[in-house]
Amino acid sequence: MASGEEDGAVEEKETNNKKKRTKSAIATAWLTFYNIAMTAGWLVLALAMARYYLQKGTHKGVYRSIARTLKFFQTFAVLEVGHCAIGIVRTSVIVTGVQVCSRIFMVWFITNSIRQVQNQESVILFLVVWTVTEITRYSFYTFKLLNHLPYFIKWARYNLFIVMYPLGVIGELMTIYAALPYVRRSGMYSLRLPNKYNVSFDYYYFLIIVMLSYIPLFPQLYFHMLRQRRRVLHGEVIVEKDE
Amino acid sequence: MKFEHNGKDNRPTSTKLCAACYPQWYPARQSIRLDPKGKSLKDEDVLQHLPVGTTATFYFRDLGAQISWVTVFLTEYAGPLLIYLMFYFRVPFIYPPKYDFTTSKHWVVHLACMCHSFHYVKRLLETLFVHRFSHGTMPLRNIFKNCTYYWGFAAWMAYYINHPLYTPPTYGEQQVKMALIIFLFCQIGNFSIHIALRNLRPPGSKTRKIPYPTKNPFTWIFLLVSCPNYTYELGSWLGFTLMTQCLPVAFFTLVGFIQMTVWAKAKHRSYLKEFRDYPPLRSPILPFVL
Numbered sequence: 043m044a045s046g047e048e049d050g051a052v053e054e055k056e057t058n059n060k061k062k063r064t065k066s067a068i069a070t071a072w073l074t075f076y077n078i079a080m081t082a083g084w085l086v087l088a089l090a091m092a093r094y095y096l097q098k099g100t101h102k103g104v105y106r107s108i109a110r111t112l113k114f115f116q117t118f119a120v121l122e123v124g125h126c127a128i129g130i131v132r133t134s135v136i137v138t139g140v141q142v143c144s145r146i147f148m149v150w151f152i153t154n155s156i157r158q159v160q161n162q163e164s165v166i167l168f169l170v171v172w173t174v175t176e177i178t179r180y181s182f183y184t185f186k187l188l189n190h191l192p193y194f195i196k197w198a199r200y201n202l203f204i205v206m207y208p209l210g211v212i213g214e215l216m217t218i219y220a221a222l223p224y225v226r227r228s229g230m231y232s233l234r235l236p237n238k239y240n241v242s243f244d245y246y247y248f249l250i251i252v253m254l255s256y257i258p259l260f261p262q263l264y265f266h267m268l269r270q271r272r273r274v275l276h277g278e279v280i281v282e283k284d285e
Numbered sequence: 286m287k288f289e290h291n292g293k294d295n296r297p298t299s300t301k302l303c304a305a306c307y308p309q310w311y312p313a314r315q316s317i318r319l320d321p322k323g324k325s326l327k328d329e330d331v332l333q334h335l336p337v338g339t340t341a342t343f344y345f346r347d348l349g350a351q352i353s354w355v356t357v358f359l360t361e362y363a364g365p366l367l368i369y370l371m372f373y374f375r376v377p378f379i380y381p382p383k384y385d386f387t388t389s390k391h392w393v394v395h396l397a398c399m400c401h402s403f404h405y406v407k408r409l410l411e412t413l414f415v416h417r418f419s420h421g422t423m424p425l426r427n428i429f430k431n432c433t434y435y436w437g438f439a440a441w442m443a444y445y446i447n448h449p450l451y452t453p454p455t456y457g458e459q460q461v462k463m464a465l466i467i468f469l470f471c472q473i474g475n476f477s478i479h480i481a482l483r484n485l486r487p488p489g490s491k492t493r494k495i496p497y498p499t500k501n502p503f504t505w506i507f508l509l510v511s512c513p514n515y516t517y518e519l520g521s522w523l524g525f526t527l528m529t530q531c532l533p534v535a536f537f538t539l540v541g542f543i544q545m546t547v548w549a550k551a552k553h554r555s556y557l558k559e560f561r562d563y564p565p566l567r568s569p570i571l572p573f574v575l
Contacts, residue, residue, distance in 0.1 A: 235445075235448060235450040235451075236450040236451070236452045237452065238452050238455060238530065239530065239531070239532040240445045240446065240448070240451055240452055240529070240530060240531040240532065240533075241445060241531065241532035241533055242445075
């Protein structure tokens with residue numbers, strides 16, 4: 043009968059809604075845990091760096107002392123790409139992907155593998171920038187998920203980047219530039235002809251291309267954040283250009 | 286903009302409507318809709334048959350500078366043909382000067398050049414004589430994007446295959462012969478599909494029909510796949526990868542496969558939407574798998 047069918051349909055809809063609610067409850071719980079853990083991790087890093095500098099009076103050796111913690115927490119951030127991909131976080135997968143990739147690249151393929159640059163001032167510069175940025179960002183997400191966002195965190199999240207982003211880029215670029223001579227001399231991560239796969243790779247030129255890629259990529263990320271800022275802080279409606 | 290018509294108007298929508306008033310917006314650039322968020326009207330739509338009253342409101346959108354599909358295809362295919370040959374003949378400034386205008390000592394390199402050139406000549410001829418395009422034009426910026434892709438990859442592959450330090454395939458003649466058979470089989474297959482698709486459509490028309498296997502055995506793959514032209518294209522490039530044993534070629538094959546899968550899935554979905562009786566056994570690009 044018609045009513046029998048209707049009941050069946052309504053029941054199905056209710057179970058579906060229930061499924062959606064449990065799924066988003068699990069997602070919220072996981073994200074809250076993740077963001078608290080990451081805030082804590084970067085706080086630990088900040089404190090470790092500050093303590094080292096106060097005790098030793100120099101920045102030389104700071105990187106070595108925090109290297110393991112840094113690698114752990116920065117690599118863990120790869121999960122964020124997954125969060126966007128499965129939809130529990132409403133950010134573009136590509137934007138997150140590019141940011142996480144550049145971090146992983148700096149940590150694993152520059153500072154971790156090229157020991158001679160580890161004591162450069164530029165490394166301290168980007169480490170400080172990353173630490174400030176990440177503590178702000180993760181605590182922002184945490185408070186948002188807990189529905190209790192203090193204004194100063196929101197302010198920090200959407201204003202500090204204006205200075206932090208360019209400083210971070212300068213630190214990263216200077217570090218890569220400093221690494222170039224060592225890469226050239228050692229021929230690391232490079233593959234020469236002849237070989238049976240008929241391909242070659244020169245890490246030195248690759249790094250130069252990476253440095254050049256900051257030119258188109260950095261402004262896009264920066265203006266993306268500026269647009270977000272205008273929308274969140276000033277409630278402006280930004281009309282995106284149609285494609 | 287609003288137009289009044291007396292119910293007997295048989296003019297097509299976009300061709301004459303704006304061209305007279307705004308000549309810089311030639312018809313191919315115009316997107317005319319009845320609803321701002323709806324789909325564009327087609328060139329063939331006639332005012333009289335549209336769901337409007339005596340006064341019609343149309344919404345106009347400038348699609349940007351346009352370029353014809355034929356022009357784009359010819360440019361993007363002519364590039365690889367010529368670029369590869371430049372590397373094959375070892376034109377100066379690519380390899381160390383002592384190798385200028387020399388030829389490779391490996392016969393597989395000559396074979397690869399013939400296959401690569403044949404592939405792109407075939408594509409150019411198909412563009413001129415076989416394909417029947419649904420749309421006349423595409424946005425102008427596509428030609429830069431597409432040419433960068435085709436020309437860039439062609440240069441990258443050709444550099445290694447024609448390099449003085451090229452290493453021939455590990456399993457030698459056996460591997461190359463197998464690869465050549467796969468390559469030729471898939472080239473013939475791809476061509477057969479293009480002919481079959483062309484024959485679905487009378488000249489000058491833009492009708493859409495379900496493609497079916499014909500007497501040509503190469504088209505029997507239509508039983509299992511919606512877009513066998515892409516399947517055969519993948520096969521050709523797998524053959525070329527095997528023939529040259531060159532990682533950049535493998536990479537090019539992979540990227541092409543990803544793009545063709547995206548296209549095949551979209552095509553498959555639109556077939557399913559348009560035709561109620563679409564054969565259920567078919568997959569978009571790989572039988573039973575994808």
